[in-house]
Amino acid sequence: MTSRRWAIPALLALVVVLVILSITVGRVTLTWDMWKAQDAISRAILIELRLPRAILGVLVGASLGLAGAAMQGYLRNALAEPGTLGVSAMSALGAVLSIFFNIAGLHPWVLPICGVIGGMTGMAALFVLSGMAASVLTLVLSGIILSALAISGISLALSLSPSPWAAGEIVRWMLGGLTDRSFDELTIAGPLIVIGCIAVLACRRPLDALTLGETGARSLGIDLNRAQWQLAFGIGLIVGGSTAVTGVIGFVGLIVPHMMRSLVGSRPGALLVPSAIGGAALVLAGDIVVRLLPGGSELELGVVMSLIGAPFFFVLLHSMRRKLT
Amino acid sequence: MKRWLAPLLAASWLASGAQAEEPTPHPMRIVSLNMCLDSILVELVSHDRIAALSHYARDPQRSMIAEAARHLPITYETAEEIVALRPDLVLTSRHSAVATRNALKRVGIRFELFDVPNSVEESLEQIGTVAHLLGADREGEAMVARIRATLDAARLPPNEAPLTAAIYQPGGLSAGANTVVGELMELTGLRNVAARYGVEQYRPLPLEVLVSAPPDVLLIGETSPGSPLQAEKVVRHRALRALESQMTLAVFPARLVFCAGPTMVPAVAALVHAREEAQARRRTRSTL
Numbered sequence: 001m002t003s004r005r006w007a008i009p010a011l012l013a014l015v016v017v018l019v020i021l022s023i024t025v026g027r028v029t030l031t032w033d034m035w036k037a038q039d040a041i042s043r044a045i046l047i048e049l050r051l052p053r054a055i056l057g058v059l060v061g062a063s064l065g066l067a068g069a070a071m072q073g074y075l076r077n078a079l080a081e082p083g084t085l086g087v088s089a090m091s092a093l094g095a096v097l098s099i100f101f102n103i104a105g106l107h108p109w110v111l112p113i114c115g116v117i118g119g120m121t122g123m124a125a126l127f128v129l130s131g132m133a134a135s136v137l138t139l140v141l142s143g144i145i146l147s148a149l150a151i152s153g154i155s156l157a158l159s160l161s162p163s164p165w166a167a168g169e170i171v172r173w174m175l176g177g178l179t180d181r182s183f184d185e186l187t188i189a190g191p192l193i194v195i196g197c198i199a200v201l202a203c204r205r206p207l208d209a210l211t212l213g214e215t216g217a218r219s220l221g222i223d224l225n226r227a228q229w230q231l232a233f234g235i236g237l238i239v240g241g242s243t244a245v246t247g248v249i250g251f252v253g254l255i256v257p258h259m260m261r262s263l264v265g266s267r268p269g270a271l272l273v274p275s276a277i278g279g280a281a282l283v284l285a286g287d288i289v290v291r292l293l294p295g296g297s298e299l300e301l302g303v304v305m306s307l308i309g310a311p312f313f314f315v316l317l318h319s320m321r322r323k324l325t
Numbered sequence: 326m327k328r329w330l331a332p333l334l335a336a337s338w339l340a341s342g343a344q345a346e347e348p349t350p351h352p353m354r355i356v357s358l359n360m361c362l363d364s365i366l367v368e369l370v371s372h373d374r375i376a377a378l379s380h381y382a383r384d385p386q387r388s389m390i391a392e393a394a395r396h397l398p399i400t401y402e403t404a405e406e407i408v409a410l411r412p413d414l415v416l417t418s419r420h421s422a423v424a425t426r427n428a429l430k431r432v433g434i435r436f437e438l439f440d441v442p443n444s445v446e447e448s449l450e451q452i453g454t455v456a457h458l459l460g461a462d463r464e465g466e467a468m469v470a471r472i473r474a475t476l477d478a479a480r481l482p483p484n485e486a487p488l489t490a491a492i493y494q495p496g497g498l499s500a501g502a503n504t505v506v507g508e509l510m511e512l513t514g515l516r517n518v519a520a521r522y523g524v525e526q527y528r529p530l531p532l533e534v535l536v537s538a539p540p541d542v543l544l545i546g547e548t549s550p551g552s553p554l555q556a557e558k559v560v561r562h563r564a565l566r567a568l569e570s571q572m573t574l575a576v577f578p579a580r581l582v583f584c585a586g587p588t589m590v591p592a593v594a595a596l597v598h599a600r601e602e603a604q605a606r607r608r609t610r611s612t613l
Contacts, residue, residue: 028537040568044536048564095553111553168496172555178530180497182563247555298531318365 007263011277015058018284022054026291027298052186053178057287058280059186060178060246063238065279066272068253069260070200073207073268074231075130077139078258078316081307082239083250086146087122087140091236091243092173093150093157094118100157112188116240122146123232136320175302176247179289185245187285192241197276199234203227204269211268249302251309252279258316351460353413358402358425361584362439364390365452366416368468368587369461372397376410377512386547387580389588404428415460430511443503445476445512446586472589479593481514481600488603490515491535493565494546494579496556499530505585506592513596515542527582532562539568542603544577544596573606 023046024030034042064082071080082088098114099106129142154173160167207228209217217224242249255304256278257271266275293299332530353374357363360381366389367375380401381387382394400406404425407415413431415436429436437458442448449469456465481487490510492500500506501517501524510517518540519530543565548557565574575600581592 025532027533040571041537041539044564044567045533048562048567049533049536099553107548169554169556180559180562182558184563185558298529 004263007260008274008277011274011281014281015277015284018281019054019058020282020287021151021288022057025288026050048182049180052181052183053287054284056178056181056186056189056245057284060191060231060242060249061252061280061283062276063197063242063251063279064249065256065282066197066200066253067235067238068279069268069271069275070203070207070231070235071253071269072257074203074210074228075139076210077136077141078320079136079313081251081253082119082122082235082314083248083252084254085122085126086148086150087126088243088250089147089150089154089174090122090125091115091119091240092248093153094121094240095244096154096157096173100161108184108188112192112241112244115244116192116237118150119238119240119243120232120236121299122150122239123236125215127228127232133164136180146236147194171300173243173247175300175306176249177290177298177301178246178283179290179298179301181245189241189245192237192244196234196237196239196241199230199237201272203231203234203276206271207272208267208269233247247300247302249283249305251305251312252282255309255312256282258312264273283312327562330341332434334501352412352458354410354412355414355416355459356400356410356412357405357416358400358407358421358438359416360388360587361441361588362416362418362455363394364388364584364588365455365468366459367393367397369456369464374459376412377406385580386578387583389580389584389591399495404432407434408432415457416458441507442585445505445508445585445589448589449473452586455581458555472587475590475593476509479513479597481512485514487514487516487602488541488600489518490542490544491517491519491530491540492544492577492582493530493535493560494577495548495554495560497529497532497559498527498546499524500527501525501530502580505589506582509589509593509596513593514600515596532559532564536564536568539572541607542573542575542599544599546582547576547578573599573603575602591610 014104026045026049028045030042030045068081071082071085072078092115094117095104095111097116097118098111103113104114125146126142129145130138155170158170206217206222206224209220209222210224212220214224257275260271260274260278264270283301286301286308290299290301290304336603338431354376355366355370355374356377356581357366357375358379363382366378369378372393375397377398377400378394380399383391385391388394398410400410402421402425407425407429412434415434416439417426417436418439419441426438439451439455442451449472452469453465456462456468470518492506499519502520504526507517507520518538522530522534524530545560548560552558575595575598577595581588581595
């Protein structure tokens with residue numbers, strides 16, 4: 001598989017087009033006159049509603065794509081991804097527990113930090129349960145355990161809470177979306193996601209070295225232990241920060257690295273940046289589809305991602321099975 | 326399983342209820358499984374006839390009778406609890422679980438099923454039906470008359486122009502066409518824009534649509550400051566705050582939306598208050 005030079009500029013151009021579409025398209029069709037008028041209403045729609053949504057889409061999509069590519073590289077397993085392995089659900093549980101124990105109201109940072117702690121706990125649990133280069137079975141089972149634990153915890157906490165909106169809130173956490181988020185939320189998720197991305201990107205060399213196997217990587221002077229915790233830290237920040245604001249958006253990290261592999265080759269380190277760009281494009285596209293679908297209320301973005309992702313997961317597992325047997 | 330359960334329960338029933346051999350004309354042990362029926366029940370009969378209310382009745386965010394319900398027994402809508410209370414009438418709505426109703430049927434407990442009223446007239450009719458079942462026709466008529474009088478007094482004076490308005494509760498939920506609250510809004514001189522945007526029943530109103538043509542009055546739900554719930558965040562969205570100069574934000578707690586019946590009285594009071602406040606704001610703005 002050869003790296004295609006046009007791939008990254010083309011993907012970047014796609015993201016730019018999707019960002020522009022994301023700002024121009026919505027429930028309300030803004031005519032050119034309204035754009036030019038720049039009154040309070042068009043400004044509220046463009047700046048307070050659509051712009052934060054587009055930026056958040058780019059950030060969340062890019063970081064989730066990056067997290068997926070890094071996890072697949074590190075675990076050397078094509079099925080690894082924060083959503084399918086329950087890391088996202090764990091971070092949603094962290095956020096929900098901060099609501100349940102009434103500490104989330106103390107400061108706007110409490111909830112995302114609890115989400116980050118949840119995400120990091122999920123990553124650590126995953127490493128403990130499955131270890132490095134675990135079999136597909138162990139890995140998928142660890143993911144099922146984590147997801148089941150997190151979802152039951154979320155349901156329990158929200159059902160016990162006095163809010164009359166508990167059921168809706170559970171759905172909102174489990175099926176994430178970008179609808180009606182504002183700059184207030186963006187300023188909270190943004191820094192966490194950016195720091196997480198930097199931590200993950202710094203792991204490029206260990207990821208590449210791991211393709212030679214653990215002993216091979218060690219002989220190259222790679223501190224695998226450090227790389228493991230750096231990845232847990234970075235992915236925890238990414239997943240925690242994005243989940244705290246958008247809820248669980250699954251499958252981005254699963255689909256995108258696979259698509260990118262056919263474009264830029266399968267070297268894990270070289271896959272990180274293209275996966276980030278592809279992730280941004282996928283989430284933006286999904287979010288635009290959600291807005292354009294007819295119907296009374298907007299579909300949650302997580303629904304669309306699962307509709308695309310679950311069949312993809314199926315095909316992937318099917319082809320892997322053929323390869324294994 | 327079912328076959329042996331019923332006689333067993335029936336036997337325990339007869340053994341403990343020996344004194345109730347003469348059927349009383351009025352039900353004396355009433356259980357309600359629906360918050361809206363609870364609110365009618367507590368006003369129509371003396372509280373010693375109420376065997377249990379629904380657990381929602383005690384929730385101050387949803388219920389208008391939370392204070393009264395605290396001193397009355399409640400159930401969590403399971404057949405087991407209801408059977409143990411040995412009621413002679415169970416009031417239930419379409420919201421209750423089918424399995425619970427089937428269980429009551431098997432055990433032979435009399436229950437009455439009520440629909441959720443979609444209009445003021447339907448709600449008033451329902452009060453009459455409930456009152457008749459309770460043997461409290463006179464009290465029921467008085468309640469209906471009281472509600473009618475309140476609604477008539479709340480009507481928009483003919484010399485005043487109506488304002489546009491929308492309900493915006495946590496989660497973006499609004500009341501559209503075919504809702505009691507929508508009808509009360511029109512009656513008090515607030516044109517419900519949510520109905521015009523195609524919102525039916527209680528459904529979310531897209532924030533972008535709402536912002537694109539802000540109504541004169543926005544009836545927002547109660548939120549606790551700093552609440553981390555996404556549902557409540559949308560009510561405090563910056564886009565709405567940016568348009569605060571164009572619309573009057575009035576608090577309209579969710580508990581006024583959930584039920585019709587006697588809740589219509591405080592609901593119209595809140596609507597009239599919101600309309601008057603918005604009109605006063607308009608007047609001061611035009612004189613400036």
